[in-house]
Amino acid sequence: MALAQPIPGRSQHERPPLWRDAAVLKWLIQISVMVVVIAVLWFLSRVASTNLAAKGFEVNFDWMSGPANFQLGEGIDTVPNTAGRALWAGMVNTLRMAGAGILLATALGIVVGLARLSSNWLANKIGSVFVETLRNIPVLVQIILWFFIISELGALRNADSPLGESGPIPGWLYISQKGISLPRVFYADGFYQFMALLLILAVPIYFVNRSLHAKRDREGGESIAGRVTLGLLLVAALIAWFANGIMSFLEVPLYAIEDAWRAIPQPLMQTVLMLIALGAAFEFVRRFLNSRRTPAGLAKLTDDDYFRMVFAVVLALAASVIVWIVWPGLSSWIINSGGDFWGWFGDKFGADVNDVTRGSRPIDAMRPTIGTGRFSNFGPTGLTMSVNFAAVFLGLVFYTASFVAEIVRGGILAVAKGQTEAAAALGLSRSQALRKVILPQAFRIVMPPLGNQYLNLTKNTSLAIAVGMTDIVQVGQSVFNKNNQFLAVFIIWGAFYLICSLTISVIVNYINGRLAIVER
Structure with a gap:
């Protein structure tokens, strides 16, 4: 029986025409979508700027260096000299609120979540009432409720x-209609010398720790590396606490670095930034290709793989164009800001404003005080939360903690019951089993939803304007009410919250990756 012969002159592996090639179509669609998105954004920005210019509202950021002409209720600078400084003070207030709120909401949520699983009837019911009440009341209502509660105190x-x-x-601890004030712990003049000396002393401790781990791997037995390392760190901290003054000599090299940094020519800084961008892109491509290597050689790359590598190179080239053409002043800003940083850092190791050599206790604390006079106010010594700040803080913490509690409870229930039984069979108490067996496994489950709650808390800080707290939204509103730069302020708002959200996502994803079980 004769076999069918292939058609002469045609290869069995001939590529299809370009308009039917899947690889070409994928690239064409992705590039087209990217071009369309960029074009739409450019068109919208041009239309908005043209319409605003026609009404006398020119969109720019020159106003940031102009006078603020208003005061802030609280923050690192209550009388800012520029509008940019006022926005920065509002950002710091927002970051303080978000950072402290995340920590306290997590701790409170874990406690309430464990209470809901407790066999104690009272603890279980208190946890249930806490969750079912607070998570079903809108956070804005809770913030306003806390504001009126604190305002009606004595x-x-x-x-x-x-x-x-x-x-x-x-x-x-003082709680009154003027806010809440409690003891404040802060770093003192010797903090930077303390950290520098502690860092130097930590280097040999690191090698001791590695040596002890290597010995345990060779000889077996119980590891004492953790206890020895902890003891050495405590001794190093004790030495650095009392001997930190010897690090004052770092003032001279830090000032030398400041002078050298300010002497960097602008073209050299532009070249360095370009090389960093290109180097990062090529390093990404190199690592990406290495991740695709097998014992048999480089694995076959898909169209998406090629797109990732090309996109990384295109981003690096775009960054180079920005540095040299679009925003050449970026390099000057980096030079000036870097010089300011090294000068500020050198000041921390030199004499203070009273010409007294630094080198004292690195950490100090002060109790809250109440000033004397006809009208009582909190003194500057304690950690004071105004009525506005306290209302927003308590509202966000309790609202978020109710969701965190349910997430923690669900994560614990998701751990196999056999794990609890195995811990009991080993003779572990309930608290030991919870700490060493159940919670470590539960946190692998709860980290992604916890990250979502952290994002929600951070973005919900924008509700602080409802009670007049001096956050970035309230300060931004004051700014554009004076100079009509509302579009520029909206851009700053969006960029700020975007950076906060992406930062939290990166941290949560890193922790989630560290908690993940490594499988072969």
């Missing part, structure tokens, strides 16, 4: 008042 009284000093714990 007046702030000092020790000279006939009714006695305010409480509930005079000298340690």
Whole structure:
């Protein structure tokens, strides 16, 4: 029986025409979509700027270096000299709110989540009421409710008042209609010397730790590396606490670095930035190709793989164009800002404003105080939250903690029951089993939804404007009410919250990757 012969002159592996080639179509579609998106964004920005210019509202950012002409209720600078400084103070207030809120909401949520799983009837019911009540009341309503509750508290009284000093714990904790004040822990003049000396002492401790781990791997037995390392770190911290003054000599080299940094020519900085961008792109491509290598050689790359590598190179080239053509002033800003940083860092190792050599306790604490006079106010010593700040903080913390509690409870219930039984069979107590067996496995499950709650809390800080707290939204509103730069302020708002969200996502994804079980 004769076999069918292939058609002469035609290869069995001939590529299809370009209009039917899947690889070509994928690239064409992706590039087309990217061009369309960029074109639409450019068109919208041009239309918006043209319409605003026709109405006398020119969109620019020159106003950031102009005078603010208003005061802030609280923050690192209550009388900012520029609008940019005012926005920065609002950003810091927002970051303080988000950072402290995430920590406290996580701790409170874990406690409430464990209470809901407790066999104790009272703890279980308290946890259930907490969750079912707070998570079903809108966060804005809770913020306003806390604002009115704190505003209706008793007046702030000092020790000279006939009714006695305010409480509930005079000298340690004050809660009144003017806010909340509690002890403040802060880093003192010797903090930077302390950290520098501790870092130097930590280098040999690191090698000791590696040596102990290597010995355990060779000889077996129980590892003492953790206990020895902890003991050495405590000794190093004790030495650095009392001997940190010897690091004051770093003032001279840091000032030398400042002078050298300011002397960098602008073209050289532009070249360095371009090389960093190109180097990062090629390093990404190199690592990407290495990840696709097998013992038999380089694996076959897909169209998506090629697109990733090409896109990385295109981004690097775009960054180079920005540095040299679009925004040449970026290099000057980096030179000036870098010089300011090294000068500020050198000041931390030199003499203070009173010409007194630094080198004292690295960390200090101060208790809250109430000023004297006819009208009582909190003194500058304690950690004070205004009524506005406290209302937003408590509202966000309790609202977010109710969701965190349910996430933690669900994560614990998702751990196989056999793990609890195995821990009990090993003689572990309930607290030991929870700490060493159940929670480590539960956190592998709960980290992604916890990250979503952290993002929600950070973005919900924008609701602080409802009670007049000085956050970035409230400050931005004051800015564009004075100079009509509302589009520029909206761009700053969007960029700020985008950076915050991406930063939180990167941190949560990193932790989630570290917690993941490594499989072969």
